[in-house]
Amino acid sequence: MNDPASKYFKCTDRERAIFEAGIKLGAIYHQYTGIPVNESNIEYIQKAIESATMLQPFVENVKVKINLNAENDTKFNYKSLNGTMLEVDLTVNYNGSTARAKMKYLRDLNYPLMYLEE
Amino acid sequence: MNDPASKYFKCTDRERAIFEAGIKLGAIYHQYTGIPVNESNIEYIQKAIESATMLQPFVENVKVKINLNAENDTKFNYKSLNGTMLEVDLTVNYNGSTARAKMKYLRDLNYPLMYLEE
Amino acid sequence: MNDPASKYFKCTDRERAIFEAGIKLGAIYHQYTGIPVNESNIEYIQKAIESATMLQPFVENVKVKINLNAENDTKFNYKSLNGTMLEVDLTVNYNGSTARAKMKYLRDLNYPLMYLEE
Amino acid sequence: MNDPASKYFKCTDRERAIFEAGIKLGAIYHQYTGIPVNESNIEYIQKAIESATMLQPFVENVKVKINLNAENDTKFNYKSLNGTMLEVDLTVNYNGSTARAKMKYLRDLNYPLMYLEE
Numbered sequence: 001m002n003d004p005a006s007k008y009f010k011c012t013d014r015e016r017a018i019f020e021a022g023i024k025l026g027a028i029y030h031q032y033t034g035i036p037v038n039e040s041n042i043e044y045i046q047k048a049i050e051s052a053t054m055l056q057p058f059v060e061n062v063k064v065k066i067n068l069n070a071e072n073d074t075k076f077n078y079k080s081l082n083g084t085m086l087e088v089d090l091t092v093n094y095n096g097s098t099a100r101a102k103m104k105y106l107r108d109l110n111y112p113l114m115y116l117e118e
Numbered sequence: 119m120n121d122p123a124s125k126y127f128k129c130t131d132r133e134r135a136i137f138e139a140g141i142k143l144g145a146i147y148h149q150y151t152g153i154p155v156n157e158s159n160i161e162y163i164q165k166a167i168e169s170a171t172m173l174q175p176f177v178e179n180v181k182v183k184i185n186l187n188a189e190n191d192t193k194f195n196y197k198s199l200n201g202t203m204l205e206v207d208l209t210v211n212y213n214g215s216t217a218r219a220k221m222k223y224l225r226d227l228n229y230p231l232m233y234l235e236e
Numbered sequence: 237m238n239d240p241a242s243k244y245f246k247c248t249d250r251e252r253a254i255f256e257a258g259i260k261l262g263a264i265y266h267q268y269t270g271i272p273v274n275e276s277n278i279e280y281i282q283k284a285i286e287s288a289t290m291l292q293p294f295v296e297n298v299k300v301k302i303n304l305n306a307e308n309d310t311k312f313n314y315k316s317l318n319g320t321m322l323e324v325d326l327t328v329n330y331n332g333s334t335a336r337a338k339m340k341y342l343r344d345l346n347y348p349l350m351y352l353e354e
Numbered sequence: 355m356n357d358p359a360s361k362y363f364k365c366t367d368r369e370r371a372i373f374e375a376g377i378k379l380g381a382i383y384h385q386y387t388g389i390p391v392n393e394s395n396i397e398y399i400q401k402a403i404e405s406a407t408m409l410q411p412f413v414e415n416v417k418v419k420i421n422l423n424a425e426n427d428t429k430f431n432y433k434s435l436n437g438t439m440l441e442v443d444l445t446v447n448y449n450g451s452t453a454r455a456k457m458k459y460l461r462d463l464n465y466p467l468m469y470l471e472e
Contacts, residue, residue, distance in 0.1 A: 004193040004194075004462075004463055005193075005460075005463060005465075005467050005469065008460070008467060008469040008471075009469050009470050010470060010471060010472060011372065011470045014369070015368070015369060015372050015470065016470070018365065018369050018372050018373045018376070019372045019373070019375065019376040019453075019455070019468075019470055020376065021373065021376065022372070022373040022374065022375065022376020022377040022378075022379075022380065023376040023377070023379055023380035023468055024376075024380060025376075025377055025380065026376065026377035026378060026379065026380025026381035026382075026384070027380035027381070027383065027384045028380075029270070029381065029384075030270050030380070030381045030383075030384040030385035031152050031153060031384035033269065033270050033316075034149050034265070034266045034269050034270065035149060035166070035170050036170045036171070036173040036174055037170065037173070038173060040169070040173070041166070041169035041170055041172075041173065044162070044165050044166045044169045044170075045166050045169075045170065047162050047166070048153070048159070048162045048163050048165070048166035051158070051159035051162045051163075052153050052154045052155065052159055052162075052163065053154070054159075055154040055155070055156060055158070055159060055195070055196040056154055056196070057194060072346060073346070074345065074346045074347045075122040075123075075344075075345040075346060075347055076122075076175060076345075076347060077173065078173040078174070080269075080318075080319060082316075082318060083316060099373075101373070106359075106362075108311075108358075109310065109311040109312075109358055109359060110308060110309070110310045110311060111310045111311055111312060111359075113359050113362060114373075114377055115359065115362040115363050116363050116364060116365045116369065116370070116373055117362075117364060118364060122344075122345055123342075123345060123347075123349050123351065126342070126349060126351040126353075127351050127352050128352060128353060128354060129254065129352045132251070133250070133251060133254050133352065134352070136247065136251050136254050136255045136258070137254045137255070137257065137258040137335075137337070137350075137352055138258065139255065139258065140254070140255040140256065140257065140258020140259040140260075140261075140262065141258040141259070141261055141262035141350055142258075142262060143258075143259055143262065144258065144259035144260060144261065144262025144263035144264075144266070145262035145263070145265065145266045146262075147263065147266075147388070148262070148263045148265075148266040148267035148388045149266035151387065151388050151434075152383070152384050152387050152388065190464060191464070192463065192464045192465045193462075193463040193464060193465055194463075194465060198387075198436075198437060200434075200436060201434060217255075219255070224241075224244070226240075226429075227240055227241060227428065227429040227430075228426060228427070228428045228429060229241075229428045229429055229430060231241050231244060232255075232259055233241065233244040233245050234245050234246060234247045234251065234252070234255055235244075235246060236246060240429040240430075241429075267388050267389060270385050271385060271402075271406050272406045272407070272409040272410055273406065273409070274409060276405070276409070277402070277405035277406055277408075277409060280398070280401050280402045280405045280406075281402050281405075281406065283398050283402070284389070284395070284398045284399050284401070284402035287394070287395035287398045287399075288389050288390045288391065288395055288398075288399065289390070290395075291390040291391070291392060291394070291395065291431070291432040292390055292432070293430060311358040311359075312358075312411060313409065314409040314410070
């Protein structure tokens with residue numbers, strides 16, 4: 001593992017993996033919401049988010065699913081991607097320690113929650 | 119042509135095409151800059167931007183090119199997409215009137231200019 | 237008026253004003269949606285959007301209003317700014333020719349429309 | 355402390371604080387970069403970022419500083435906010451456990467690093 005920034009951190013490997021997972025989910029929500037999406041380009045957008053997230057430090061795996069049904073229709077034939085439509089499953093591995101984090105809209109909270117599953 | 123919003127506009131068809139072209143370029147700059155990009159995902163990002171822009175009203179054609187060389191290397195193996203890296207060629211057609219607009223980094227201005235070519 | 241980019245444009249002054257107005261509205265939608273907002277910071281966000289838009293070329297005036305009531309409550313005490321909450325009134329002046337543009341959520345379209353009022 | 359989402363997490367309080375800190379920094383970078391900024395509105399933008407971040411769950415304190423000198427001048431009188439210009443000092447408190455995180459451009463990495471200071 002190559003980490004040119006390790007000297008700046010005061011934490012365990014597990015904590016670092018968790019921190020990096022938080023960064024990636026915060027980034028996904030605030031970078032991609034607003035993109036026009038419908039059935040015709042949903043796979044391109046999912047693939048773009050996944051491929052860009054994979055470039056960020058220590059991401060081992062990421063799966064993105066956009067739920068088009070989560071939003072009401074407009075008079076135009078697309079929707080603006082928002083947090084309630086996003087489902088993300090992310091694994092970060094820092095020096096062998098892993099964190100598995102998710103983003104998912106939860107009806108009981110009426111909120112797209114980012115949480116640590118493992 | 120179907121335009122459920124036509125009653126709200128006070129302008130000619132050509133002016134409408136120009137207005138819509140401006141919206142799309144402003145949107146591209148402010149929506150997609152910040153995305154992590156390198157050689158491995160550049161085509162996915164270009165395709166995502168093109169496919170999402172095509173969904174927006176009255177877009178006839180759009181071509182997006184990302185210039186990775188425009189920015190210095192970091193210690194990590196990707197760059198954050200910014201305006202100087204973006205080259206966009208967009209045609210909007212409103213009721214037969216067209217506007218052709220571009221976004222391109224221009225060295226003399228040190229600025230990614232959005233302009234009307236036709 | 238100082239326009240270091242004028243040589244790149246093929247259009248009238250009025251068309252240029254309209255193009256610039258479109259850019260600014262597209263920018264506002266895609267730059268600021270996603271920001272956490274409630275009663276406590278709504279004025280800071282409105283002021284930030286207005287002050288940043290005023291810096292962009294040829295903006296004569298801009299007024300931004302965020303409608304918090306437009307969205308359902310979550311279990312947390314804020315909302316994520318989205319297009320249905322944004323009301324913008326913008327005037328662009330290019331060399332004496334003006335364009336007045338608005339963004340506003342319209343119930344009949346279920347869409348935050350950007351349109352040219354004058 | 356009120357946390358309607360606690361049941362979804364499998365981690366310690368310290369780990370939760372770290373995860374939330376990562377989310378906020380990832381959000382700041384990807385939400386606000388792209389905003390037009392110069393001396394005239396820098397305080398409005400800093401205040402907007404701080405006030406919006408304070409609304410997010412478990413943020414105890416946040417200070418944002420924008421370094422205008424970090425970027426070259428353009429022919430226009432503003433710059434587009436980017437990661438190299440952002441300096442953030444953030445404290446998250448989850449149930450008494452804290453995480454202190456920063457974002458800062460580091461010359462040796464040529465990268466705006468997000469790191470855990472405590």
